[in-house]
Amino acid sequence: MRTQHTLTIQTGLEVVAVERLLQVTRYRGFQLAGMEMKPLADMSGLLVTLTILTDKPISLLTAQLNKLYDVQHLELHAAAPVTAALIA
């Protein structure tokens, strides 16, 4: 079943950290349905929120993202089944 997941990821401040998140998401075969990004209040890093649509276990993505040296913290929020309207 296709599921929507939301991941909140704290990275270093370099833009390339976001490139890595997107590259891994694409390469591992996950669909990106949304993204937000803002610097942390103390400008020590970036807070990136990814919305992912997939029919695969999300752990296959989080395990790869967690390996990235740029990723300081990753939080996976409660998943939600995707309705036909959302897919369309």
Add this chain to the structure above:
Amino acid sequence: MTGAELVIKLLTEHKVDSIFGYPGGAIMPIYDALYQSPVKHYLCRHEQGGAFSAIGYARASGRTGVCMATSGPGATNLITSLADALLDSVPVVAITGQVSQAVAGTDAFQEVDVLGLSLTVTKHSFLVKNVADLADTLRQAFALAQSGRPGPVLVDIPKDVQLAAVEYQAPRQLTAVTDQRSPLPEQQLQLARTLLSQASKPIAYIGGGVHMAGALTELNDFLAQTGIPSVTTLKAMGSVEQTNPYYLSMLGMHGTQAANLAVQQTDLLICLGARFDDRVTGNLQKFAPDAKVIHLDIDPAELNKLRRADCAMLGDLRQLLPQMVTSVQCQAWQQHCLQLKQQFGWRYDHPGERIYAPLLLKQLSERMPDNSVVSCDVGQHQMWVAQHMRFSTPRNHLSSGGLGTMGFGLPAAIGAQISRPQDTSIVVSGDGSFMMNVQELATIKRFRLPVKIVVIDNQRLGMVKQWQQLFFAGRYSETDLSDNPDFVSLAAAFAIPGHSISRKDEVADALEAMFSWPGPYLLHVRIDETDNVWPLVPPGAANHDMMTDLPQWEE
């Protein structure tokens, strides 16, 4: 000092005595700092060759390999080798020069986005924008390359950073990279011991992660104490002691029939530092169909990635393996595995006078000095090396496993020779692969490296041709290499003597001549283009559905 001088200082700080590379405009300050430094630089004749030499150096020695290149084409030429190091988990640090930051992003001469290019082929990569960050960045690079699952790390250094003034400061404690040794997973270990004690047909599936974890002693103790039969991946050849009677050799597409059949029949697959690669599993859905799985690895992303494990454990194999020892009742299974091994042993009674490559490689294996390092390229000869040569440790068998890169063998053998000058370095190549980094003969000549080169020549791109024969109706599209150069004359142009043979009765004397010669030597071996690699698991098939050569032999 300058940033460039700091780079050399950091190399010595990490006890790097040998590096491989090629100079160019954007890395000239570093090459200037290298001049008359204690770090020995091996000038290769192509950056890809330099990086493969760094890989060979690392794989043969266990140390981190270091390679350097300039910006633009120098850096892009590293990419294939970095991908090779990533897929085979080899610790390499690549240092690239970059155009000065004043012109960065303007499509300057020899400018390319190296950081962007590196994203998919490195474990991590850095662009150093401030000379004050240079030392810590290089220290992080070396730590990252070796930590956890090893891999390549690239450090891109703009020319202005290389030229900027900086003071050397001794290393401080890094917090980013730490020893990730964690408490033992007692619950999982208990589950593993229970699964082992309940199994009647267990088998250990051993990958390259075992020796990279320095856990060969623990592995062989585990196998000896439990009596569990074992198979290895290509990268793990040499992990199991040769005296172990229940070792069935390599599994997978060109694995032994005994190994593949035993894995298909097992009721408990103990996967140690391996990753269920498609060349190992064949049809994944049909791989070891009746087996429960215990999976141990240092990389959390490999657990449950392709095959769900009934018991998955993350951690240091040196710690975990001794805790897995328990009483295993599998005597009938052991006897079955011995019977498979006997029934499907290799045959070397190939008819005719011409050289049969498997027999040649068996003879080479028996004749080569103890502790020789064998590097090979990619293709039919690579599989024959894995099938018919014996290695006492994975450090003695360098093969491009994950990426399967033609052109790997010769430069890897150079790196191996430099890292282990006391041992014999041999490259077994094919006529297709050899031409892909043939320029590195100049490196052998320059440094008088006594590398022994065996070129197995069927005047074809053999493995592709084999697939064309079997799966593409014999339509031999672009696999005819019958216009190869005269390899012995080619070697002679680099002051490397050689000899060409084509008959079985020439092999023993030719090997003797090669090994008794004190310097580099090229042995050119002509084989028949109809010889194929057997057995073979066809694409999409299960590993028990192997194709073999028997009908042709019986003609």
